[in-house]
Amino acid sequence: MIKEATFGAGCFWCVEACFMDLAGVISVTSGYTGGHTQNPTYKEVCEGTTGHAEVARIVFDDELISFDELLELFWFVHDPTQLNRQGNDIGTQYRSAIFYHDEIQKELAEKYKKQLTEEGVWADPIVTEITPIGDFYAAEDYHMNYFALNPENPYCQAVVRPKVEKFKKVFAEKLK
Numbered sequence: 001m002i003k004e005a006t007f008g009a010g011c012f013w014c015v016e017a018c019f020m021d022l023a024g025v026i027s028v029t030s031g032y033t034g035g036h037t038q039n040p041t042y043k044e045v046c047e048g049t050t051g052h053a054e055v056a057r058i059v060f061d062d063e064l065i066s067f068d069e070l071l072e073l074f075w076f077v078h079d080p081t082q083l084n085r086q087g088n089d090i091g092t093q094y095r096s097a098i099f100y101h102d103e104i105q106k107e108l109a110e111k112y113k114k115q116l117t118e119e120g121v122w123a124d125p126i127v128t129e130i131t132p133i134g135d136f137y138a139a140e141d142y143h144m145n146y147f148a149l150n151p152e153n154p155y156c157q158a159v160v161r162p163k164v165e166k167f168k169k170v171f172a173e174k175l176k
Contacts, residue, residue, distance in 0.1 A: 002026065003062050005070050005105065006033060006133050008053035008097035009078035010086025014160050015056040017147035018077050018167040023176050024064030029057045030139040030146070033099055034131065042140055048091045055099065057136055065174070067105055071112050073174075074098065077167060080116075081124035087159065096128040106130060 009015045012030035020028040032045050035052030045052045058070060078086050080096040100106040109130045117126055138144075146153075147160045168175060 001062050003060055003067065004101050005058045005060065005067055006055050006099040006101070006136065007058070007070075007074045008034070008055045008095055008099070009074060009080075010054070010094045010096075011089050011155075011159070012054040012056050012139065012143065013146040013156070014086075014163050015077060016145070017160055017164045019056060019058050019070075019073065020145070021168070021175050022060075022065060022073070022171075023174060024061050025176075026059040026061060028059075030143045031055055031057055031137050032093075032139065033134055033136045034097060038135070039137055042143065045093050046091070048093060052093060052137075053095050053097050053099075054093050054139075055097070055136075057138075068108055068112075069174070071098075071108060073167075073171060075112065075116060076170065077163065079122070080113075080126045080128040081122045083127045096126075098128060098130045099133040100130065101133050106132075 016028045016030050019025055032040050032052035033055050035050040037050035040050040040052050044050050084092045084095050086094050098109040100109055113126055147156050150156055
């Protein structure tokens with residue numbers, strides 16, 4: 001069955017680049033959700049006034065990859081203890097968030113977060129928000145497949161590439 005998952009884990013270029021090569025993932029769309037402005041632009045979201053998070057909407061075949069597996073990868077690709085930031089990317093648009101599409105996703109996300117907290121995986125508390133998906137707005141076209149189309153971009157070289165390489169090494173068996 002085809003399903004959707006929506007994750008905020010910092011810059012959507014990183015999240016998109018990690019998830020798009022997974023077996024069972026049909027598409028990944030960078031976009032914005034969790035805010036109060038209709039049809040926000042990248043500039044508006046970056047100003048921090050719309051309330052939106054940069055997210056990746058993942059369309060997947062749950063017979064090939066489960067939401068639970070996607071959650072495992074979500075927790076891996078970012079630091080869920082950083083409030084409203086990921087590294088040098090600072091602002092509410094970079095918050096750690098799971099925007100669930102149904103009650104099952106909500107329950108799985110809360111269970112996983114609780115388990116990671118109880119196991120003390122991170123020294124600091126997990127600040128990931130778990131909220132229902134609201135309106136989703138696809139980012140501007142130039143953000144789509146950004147890393148693949150702009151590998152020489154300095155941000156991609158310094159931030160995206162190392163994250164993607166580590167992700168692909170650790171989860172090689174899950175790649176297409």
